Amino acid sequence: MKYNKLGTSDIEVSEFTLGCWPFAGGNVWGDQDDADSIAAVHASLDAGINFFDTAEGYGAGKSEEVLGKALKGRRDQAVIVTKVGDSHLSPDDVRNSCERSLSRMGTDYIDLYLIHWPNHEIPIADTMGALQGLVDEGKVRALGVCNFGVQDLSDLLEVGHIEVNQLPYSLLWRPIEYEIFPKCRQNNIGLMTYSPLMQGLLTGRYANADEVPDGIARSRHFASTRPQAMHGQQGMEEELFEVIARYGEVCQRIGQPMAHVALAWVRAHEGVSSVLVGARNADEVALNLPAFDLTLPDEIIKELDELTEGIKGNLGSSPDMWRGENRMR
Numbered sequence: 001m002k003y004n005k006l007g008t009s010d011i012e013v014s015e016f017t018l019g020c021w022p023f024a025g026g027n028v029w030g031d032q033d034d035a036d037s038i039a040a041v042h043a044s045l046d047a048g049i050n051f052f053d054t055a056e057g058y059g060a061g062k063s064e065e066v067l068g069k070a071l072k073g074r075r076d077q078a079v080i081v082t083k084v085g086d087s088h089l090s091p092d093d094v095r096n097s098c099e100r101s102l103s104r105m106g107t108d109y110i111d112l113y114l115i116h117w118p119n120h121e122i123p124i125a126d127t128m129g130a131l132q133g134l135v136d137e138g139k140v141r142a143l144g145v146c147n148f149g150v151q152d153l154s155d156l157l158e159v160g161h162i163e164v165n166q167l168p169y170s171l172l173w174r175p176i177e178y179e180i181f182p183k184c185r186q187n188n189i190g191l192m193t194y195s196p197l198m199q200g201l202l203t204g205r206y207a208n209a210d211e212v213p214d215g216i217a218r219s220r221h222f223a224s225t226r227p228q229a230m231h232g233q234q235g236m237e238e239e240l241f242e243v244i245a246r247y248g249e250v251c252q253r254i255g256q257p258m259a260h261v262a263l264a265w266v267r268a269h270e271g272v273s274s275v276l277v278g279a280r281n282a283d284e285v286a287l288n289l290p291a292f293d294l295t296l297p298d299e300i301i302k303e304l305d306e307l308t309e310g311i312k313g314n315l316g317s318s319p320d321m322w323r324g325e326n327r328m329r
Helices: 034-046 062-070 091-105 124-136 150-157 180-186 198-203 237-254 258-267 282-293 298-307 309-315
Strands: 003-005 012-014 016-019 051-053 079-084 110-115 140-146 164-168 190-194 272-278
Touching (some): 003 272, 012 016, 016 034, 016 282, 034 282, 079 091, 091 110, 091 124, 110 124, 110 164, 124 140, 140 150, 150 180, 164 180, 180 190, 198 258, 237 258, 237 298, 237 309, 258 272, 258 282, 258 298, 298 309
Parallel strands (some): 016 051, 016 272, 051 079, 079 110, 110 140, 140 164, 164 190
Antiparallel strands (some): 003 012
């Protein structure tokens, strides 16, 4: 396992982040055995993965609670990132959310504390002031954001400093390449990427759009007539699955699983600090590990870039995967 520093901090994290949202189970993820979740954390630590991503909003704190149980006795081996929700960004709420997260996880510090989504009703200076206070007190080691666009980043950087922006990024989701990724690089802000497998589309799991579950077929790739779509756009279903089929042929030609190639493609980009991948048990952790020993040749990276360029152009620069009206400024 290789390690990168987060932004300008001295915090070193593995290139693979274990996404712990599935630990919450419930309506989003279905039944989830805590023992399986704990085994996933232990398998990750044993493999050299030290970075664990959760949030107060994942199952109303359930994910944080399970992660805390899993790290009991091994907290010093882990780097924890958790998030404060956009409805808790007033100074008092920030402090209260942090205290609750610390209590749920059974720890006295958070390594990386993120703003989960921007809230344009609360001055960012007020929020950052409260967050910096937590850093000064030693309750938080470093700060970051999640789902921040260029304008929100610019406003924040006028009043504070962050180490990380967490955003969706994959071969099938490249809008951040237009403006946000360059902005992060210019300001030494590391990128944590989520949905690198585009919710399973890049694993070859689905042969056509009609096989995709409604909860996934709500992104802007799909037609606005899909049951849970909220974007009002035409989508690109036929082109999407033509590209996925051709992508599968490339992977077959180089003798690598589709999921591993997709993860290696994201990991290859300068400025990506860590790639977030969810796992519900130890076996799922093991499935993804070979991807972090895979280095794609430059010519394959170029071929994959060109293959997905049409989808990138169709989606445009809006980084909001689900809404036609961009929630990120």
